[in-house]
Amino acid sequence: MNRHTVVSTYCWLVMNENAEVQPESDAEGVQTLPAHANEPKSLRFFDSTDGLCFYLCALLVFGVYSFTLAPEVTLEWSGIFATGAMYAGISAPPGYPLWSLYGWVFTVLLPFSNIAWRTAVASATAGALTCGFVALLVSRLGADMLDGMGGFDAIDGVDRKRIRVVCGCVAGGGIGFAGTFWQYAIVPGPWPLTLMLFSAVLCLAAKWNHDSDRMRPIHWAAFLYGATLTTSQSLAVAMLGLEFFILFTDQELGRDIFFTNTVFLTTVLVLELLGQIEAIDAYVRPVRSLYVVIAGGSLVITGIIVLRTRRLFGRWRSLLTLALSFLSGAAIYFFIPVTSMTDPPVNWGYPRAVEGFYHVLTRGQFEHITPNYNVRQFIGSVIMYFRLTIYHFGSLYLFPALAPFFFVHKMRSRERNTLLGFGAVFLCLTFLILILLNPPSEFSPHNDLIGIFLSPSHLVLAIWSGLGLCLLAALLARRVSRPHLAS
DSSP states (O other): OOOHHHHHHHHHHHOOOTTOOOOEHHHHHHSSSTTTTTSSSOSSSOHHHHHHHHHHHHHHHHHHHHSSOOOOOOOTTHHHHHHHHHTBBOOTOOOOOHHHHHHHHHHOOSSSSSSHHHHHHHHHHHHHHHHHOOOOOOHHHHHHHHHSSOOOTTSSSHHHHHHHHHHHHHHHHHHHHHHHHHHHSSSSHHHHHHHHHHHHHHHHHHHHHHOOTTTTTHHHHHHHHHHTTOOOOOGGGGGHHHHHHHHOHHHHHHHHHHHHHHHHHHHHHHHHHHHHHHHHHHHHHHGGHHHHHHHHHHHHHHHHHHHHHHHSSTTHHHHHHHHHHHHHHHGGHHHHHHHHTTOOOOOOOOOTTTTHHHHTTTTSSSSSOOOOOOOOHHHHHHHHHHHHHHHHHHHHHHHHHEEEEEEGSOOOHHHHHHHHHHHHHHHHIIIIIIHHHHSSSSTTTTOOOHHHHHHHHHHHHHHHHHHHHHHHHHHHHHHHHHHHHHH
C-alpha cells in the first residue's frame, strides 16, 4: 500500500463518524490500516440532552421531596429501617443488607439532625434518581423513535431537544409524584432504592439493545438486578420479562437462557416431588403450577429457536458470565451474617447462625405465598389494579402510554424490541405479581400494602407515557412546521 492510498483512506475515515481506526506499521515501517478499519464504531448512547433531562428531573423531584420530608420517625417500619441503617444491622426479613449499607452512608455524610431524617434523605435521593433514570430513558428512546420513523425531518433540532426534555421530566415526575411512591420516598425505607436500581437495570438493558455486540451493559444490568433482589424479593417476578427482553435483542442468548430455565425448573420440580429437598417444599408446592407453566413455555420457546438457529448453547460463555454477574449482585446477602456477628441493636433473626440466616433469607416469619388460580378472582384483582393505578398514578398518564404501540409498525427493529421487551417486563410486574400476591378484589385507595408492590409496573407505565407524549408532541410540531416550510 503506497502513501497516497493511506492518506486518502485516512481522509475518508475522518469524514465518516462511524469508523474508528488505529494505525499499524508493517515490517518496512510504513503505516497501514488494520483489518477492522472499516467496521462501524458504536456511537455514544446517551448524549448531553439526555444528561440534562436526567439532572433536571432528579433535582426538581428532590426539591419537592425535601419540602415534604418526614422530620421524625413515622409509623410502620420506618423506625426499624432507620435503626438498621444507623448500625448497618439487619432491619427485617429478608435483611435488606444493601439498604443498611446505603442508609448508613447517609448517616455518616449528614452530621446533623436525627437519624430518621438522615435516612429519609437517603430515600428521597434514591427516589429522585429513579425519576431521573425514567427521564433519561424517555429522552433517549424518544429521540431514537423520532429518528427511526419517517415524517419528522421537518422538526427543528432545538424543538426536538425541548420535546425530549419536557416529556422526560413529565414522565419522571409522573412516577415520582405518584401517591404510593411519593409517600415511601420521604420516609426511611428500602423501596425507593429498589426502584432506583431497577430503573438503572432498564437503562443498561436499553443501552445493550442499542449495541448488542458489547456485552458489558447487560452484564452490569444483571449485577444490579441481583443487587435489586437484596432490597426487595418481589422484583423476582420481573426476571421472566427481562429474559424476554434479552430474547428480543439477542435470539441465540435468549434461547440458551430459556433452555436453562427449563432444566433448572424441571430439576426443582422433580426434587420437590421426590421429597429430596424438604427446605424448599413449603415454597415450591404453592407455586408448582406456575413452575410447570414457565418450564413448559421455556421448552417450547427453546425448541422454536433451535429449529431456526440449528444450534443450542452456542452462547454458553455469555450465559455463564451473565449468571456470574447476577450471582455477584445477589451475593450482597452474605453481608447479613457478617454484620450479625457485630451484634447490632437490630439483629433480626440472628442470621450469624445457619438456621437464622435461612430463616431471614426466606422470610420465614411471614406467611407463605398463596397464589390465586381462580379466574374470577383474578379478573377482580386486575380491575382493582387499574382502579388503583388511576387513583395513584393518574388517568392522564395512561392514555399517552398507549400511543407508542400505534407506531410500532413504523419503528426500527431496535426500538420495537425495546418497547416489546418493556412490555414483557410490565406483564410480569402486573399480572404475575397479582397471581402471587392474591390481593383482595375490593378497591381501597388507601391499601398501601398492595399499592407499593404495584409501583414497579407504574415505572414502566411512566416510560411509555413519556414516549407517547414525545410522539404526540412531534406530530403536533410537524403539523405546525409544515405551513412555515410551505411559505
